[in-house]
Amino acid sequence: MRRQWLALKAWLLYRLDRSVAWSPLRQLAGLLILTSALVASWAWLGSATGVLESDAFWWSLARFFDGGTMAGDVGWARRLLAVGITASGILVVSLTIGAIASKLGERIADLRLGQSPVVEVGHLLVLGFDPKVALIARELARSRRRLTLVVLAHEEKRRQEAALRDTARLPGSHLQLLTRTGDPRSEAALLRVRADRAGVILVVPPPDLDDEAALRFTTSTLLALRRVIGPVCKTKVVIECRRAHHAELLALVAAPGLVGEGALPIELVAADDIVARILAQSVRHGAVHLALRELLSFAGSELYLELPPPGFFGLTFGEAHARIEGGILIGLRRGDHRYQLAPPDGEVLRVDDRLVILQEEQGHFRAEGSLPPPPPVDRLQISDHALPETISVLGFNRTLGRLVEELDRVLPVGSTIKLGCPILRPEEESLLSQASARCQRARVDRHVEQAGALGLPGDPALAEADGVILLGCEDEQDPDGDASAVTLLLQLRQRWRGGDPRPVRRVVTEVRDPILGQQIVSTLDDFLVSTDVVAMMLAQAAVDPEIVPAYRELLDMTGCGVFVRPRRYYVPDGQATFAEVMSAARRRGDLAIGFCPGVPRDRSTSLRERWELGQTEQEDDLVTLDPSRTTPLPEGPEVQVVVLARPEWSGV
Secondary structure (H helix, E strand, C coil), rough: CCCHHHHHHHHHHHHHHHHHHCCHHHHHHHHHHHHHHHHHHHHHHHHCCCCCCHHHHHHHHHHHHHHHHHHHHCCCCHHHHHHHHHHHHHHHHHHHHHHHHHHHHHHHEEEEEEECCCCCCEEEECCCHHHHHHHHHHHHCCCCCEEEEEECCCCCHHHHHHHHHHHHCCCCCEEEEEEECHHHHHHHHHHHHHHCCCCCCEEEECCCCCHHHHHHHHHHHHHHHHHHHHCCCEEEEEEECCCCCHHHHHHHHHHHCCCCCCCCEEEEEHHHHHHHHHHHCCCCCCHHHHHHHHHHHCCCEEEEECCCCCCCCCCCCHHHHHEEEEEEEEEECCCCCEEEEECCCCCCCCCCCEEEECCCCCCCCCCCCCCCCCCCCCHHHHCCCCCCCCEEEEECCCCCHHHHHHHHHHHHHHHHEEEECCCHHHHHEEEHHHHHHCCCCCCEEECCCCCCCCCCCCHHCCCCCCCCEEEECCCCCCCCHHHHHHHHHHHHHHHCCCCCCCCCCCCEEEEECCHHHCCCCECCCCCCCEEEHHHHHHHHHHHHHHHHHHHHHHHCCCEEEEEEEEEHCCCCCCCCCCHHHHHHHHHHEEEEEEECCCCCCCCCCCCCHHHHCCCCCCCCCCCCCCCCCCCCCCCCCCCCCEEEEECCCCCC
């Protein structure tokens, strides 16, 4: 008998354990069945024993849920029955409350840990987390579009939210942020964030991985995405690859037939390539960096694809350019998705063409403008510094190899690239040697310096240099990794302030930390370039992947690039409006988009007030893009016009 009782007890405990693991709805259904059975049993017992004469079920139900109801019962039998019913009711109600509280606690824990599922369609999904994710969110918030950004990464939910918290404070932001904790390489985690229903997916490798580990992370994530999305994929996948030569390997993962059926539409953004191109252009034309930042950022005016207004088909580009105001028509996207930026005036708009317009927001332009005739001006020749130049590059990070190749593309024939960097690891040494061997237009002169000696008086890398590029450290584990480049910059500034001659026309310092880039006062000839430009490109790709090729062409100096040219090249001395500059630029085959120095900004707001409004960046007035046509152009020999043009030196 004892053995049977122990067996029954073990069976009951086992069933109780199993019931605890049930889903909330199943637990509630079980408790409802148990309640009905107990109330019916007590009612039958009361009726069978004669204690209850009528309406036994209601009598039992009232005492089951409310113990105070039995206070009015008389007779020992009725009271004993009421006590039994009330005791069983307290037990069942306690179990019900405990089950609900337990499941609610588990749900709250899942929310805090970032384990709850996402129910969204058409959202922006970021896989991975590094400091650029906060910058991407900032740019998306600046776009003022109604977007939902979901982040899936290994980092704790609280850490992700802390990094993204300031983004929601931007005025006018309509960005909704959701963070989840999980492995982006896990198919279950991808399904939990609805990767198969996302509009655009961004893959950002974690910062604690080296370049090769980041490549493996991205490859594994793409393989998991292919299984989750399936053979028919309409979701655009934007990938940040740290090195440009990794792009070919990642393209193989997305190609049809190699891994599975169908293709994965991807857009690759190579971080070292973007930074190298901006550095190469900036060391030759100071305002180009500021103009490119304005173009890439959602803070001012950016590029948008627009349908031509009624009556535009059949017009030439010059006629359409003159009629568009409230923005600047800078090019066309042809029906075959080929971009033409600053095309000849005679190009005719076809039915399947789209307009590429520089404007503050989508649909801001109007098609009712006109341009005045260009003012008479002496025909000045611009050579874009066709004479050979010497550019010194001090320091080392992963950008150096691509920077050497990009400088070779943009420098005039016969130029010299002086490299002053410490002793490198064998693999980095090999990549740099290969990049130097591919140079055809410029000669690479390299010397090795010990750490801490770069840029000091007597450094041969500074001798007879027309421009200097200082490369910051790229150690993500070192929060002060940019200190070496900034220290060298301050030493150079102090040396020149102390009376030493300044042979260097321009100094460009590349830093990893975008906050540091805002803390150092910049000029047109001495400024910092931070890696937030990569985040800006990723944000543009997230909002509209189709516009990315237009930005690529602007960053490629062998095509249509951004230049700054003297004011007198377009208009004579005296008063002139920006509309006259636009007309004069088209006469010379260029396309004016702004000027520098820019319009002075209001400096009366304190840093605390700007921070409270979410304006965490320092605004500059060094360049103004997309001004109104009636804006008067500043006067003076230092005023320059920002144009889209093609380089005029030979060989490009």
